[in-house]
Amino acid sequence: MLNAAMHYQLDYADLSLILALVRGGTLARAAALLRVDVSTVFRAVRRLEAALGQTLFEKSRAGYLPTGLASNLAQQAERAEQALEAARIGVEQGGEVISGTVRLTCTDSVLQGLLLPALTQFMPDYPALSLELTTSNDFANLSRRDADIALRLTRTPPEHLVGRCLGRVSxxxxxxxxxxxxxxxxxxxxxxxxxxxxxxxxxxxxxxxxxxxxxxxxxxxxxxxxxxxxxxxxxxxxxxxxxxxxxxxxxxxxxxxxxxDTALWLLTRPDCRALRSVVTLFDELGKQVRLPQG
Missing domain, CATH: 3.40.190.10 (Periplasmic binding protein-like II)
Structure with a gap:
């Protein structure tokens, strides 16, 4: 079994199969996502597990639960999916596109009052850029690397972060x-x-x-x-x-x-400044987030 796994070469169809079953959770939903019948998905999973010599999914009453290997492969499949979509958009638009996933954190009040109006202004221009939004009041999101960008209300942002003050809040x-x-x-x-x-x-x-x-x-x-x-x-x-x-x-x-009063700060980690997706979102937020004029 181990020799089979060493010689088997994963391809995009394999990753698509794993991703569909992770997303769907059942054979029926995975089949619908892949636009094939249930038996095809079942046989394909069995063949892939045999080829790899490892279990990818555990069958339970709730459906198909991914193993750690399947979860890791599904993450890789999502990145491949995003890269393919970015390439397609680049061909359609005739140029380079900004792609990838950026994790952004803010409070729910900032999300509702300031971030959402800003996102509606520029996100349609970046169809290959994905956002993961979390709401919290904790700077630790950035410190723990759980987020790439934060919008925070504070007079004294942490010194280990970089950013800009967007204005005063009264x-x-x-x-x-x-x-x-x-x-x-x-x-x-x-x-x-x-x-x-x-x-x-x-x-x-x-x-x-x-x-x-x-x-x-x-x-x-x-x-x-x-x-x-x-x-x-x-x-x-x-x-x-x-x-x-x-x-x-x-x-x-x-x-x-x-x-x-306090201030609204747009913050990121120093290491994120090398990522075009983060820099692009950071710059757009700096231009589009608008505080009331006092």
């Missing part, structure tokens, strides 16, 4: 138009407050509230600023919100929280 205490009308004349301390929970203990809005309204205990705590904003929009109370999330249905109850 905060204002806001309420829904209806809530503001129903509580006209009330002091801020008398209102129902909505705030981030302990996942952001040093958030500028938390620091401001502790300094100026030390007696206030929030009626609602959320694990993201986007959730805080949606609760305010629903009329459940008030909160200090970033300027890029203010929109229809929200009303400012006072001026900008002086001295409690």
């Amino acid at each position: 905060y204002q205490v806001c309420a829904s138009t209806d809530y503001a009308a129903r509580h006209a004349g009330c002091e801020l301390a008398e209102l129902a407050w909505i705030a981030p929970d302990d996942f952001l203990p040093d958030h500028p809005t938390v620091v401001w509230r502790r300094q100026h309204l030390p007696g206030v205990r929030p009626s609602y705590r959320c694990n993201s600023m986007l959730s805080v904003t949606e609760l305010v929009r629903a009329g459940l109370g008030v909160a200090a919100l970033p300027d890029f999330l203010l929109g229809s249905g929200l009303q400012a109850l006072g001026p900008v929280l002086t001295g409690h």
